[in-house]
Amino acid sequence: MGVDGSWHLTLDSAMGKQEFDFELNAEGTTLTGTGTAEGREVVPEIIGGALDGDTATWKLKVRKPMRITLTFTVEVSGDEMTGKSKAGIFGSFPVVGRRN
Numbered sequence: 001m002g003v004d005g006s007w008h009l010t011l012d013s014a015m016g017k018q019e020f021d022f023e024l025n026a027e028g029t030t031l032t033g034t035g036t037a038e039g040r041e042v043v044p045e046i047i048g049g050a051l052d053g054d055t056a057t058w059k060l061k062v063r064k065p066m067r068i069t070l071t072f073t074v075e076v077s078g079d080e081m082t083g084k085s086k087a088g089i090f091g092s093f094p095v096v097g098r099r100n
Contacts, residue, residue, distance in 0.1 A: 002026055003056050003076050009097035011070075011085050020060070021100075026051055035060045056081070 003024050011018040018040075024033040031049030035042060041064035049058035057073045072095060074083030079099040084092045 003031065003051065003081075006100040007081065007097045008100055009072075009081070009095055011093050011095050013087065013093045014090065022046070022097075024049075024056070024058075026056075031056055031058055033058070037062065040064060 003026050005024065007022045007024060009020040009022065011020065019038040020035055021037075022033055022035045024031060024046075029051050031046070031051050033046050033049065034044040035046055036044065037060075040062050043061040043063065046058040046060055049056070054076050055073065056076055057071070060070045060072070062068050062070060068088050068090075071086040072083065073086075074081040074095060074097065081095075081097040083095050085095045086092045
């Protein structure tokens, strides 16, 4: 089935659960798409998106409440994804997602 589609992700950070919605599209080993974050201002286009088998990676720039780039690395299995998001100096946090 791949990674294409609409996804809802939950990041379990030190500041509590953070909710994200992504629209992801794969073409070969390149991943493109857009993201939004509940209660946050973000640059909607994902950057550096890549696929390697069932592993997807991409970055999302958050502008508010603070400027930070989140780096997502997830394993896709059917309609679910699990992995982590690196939040700069704050470290990495677990991520779970489900296709909408």
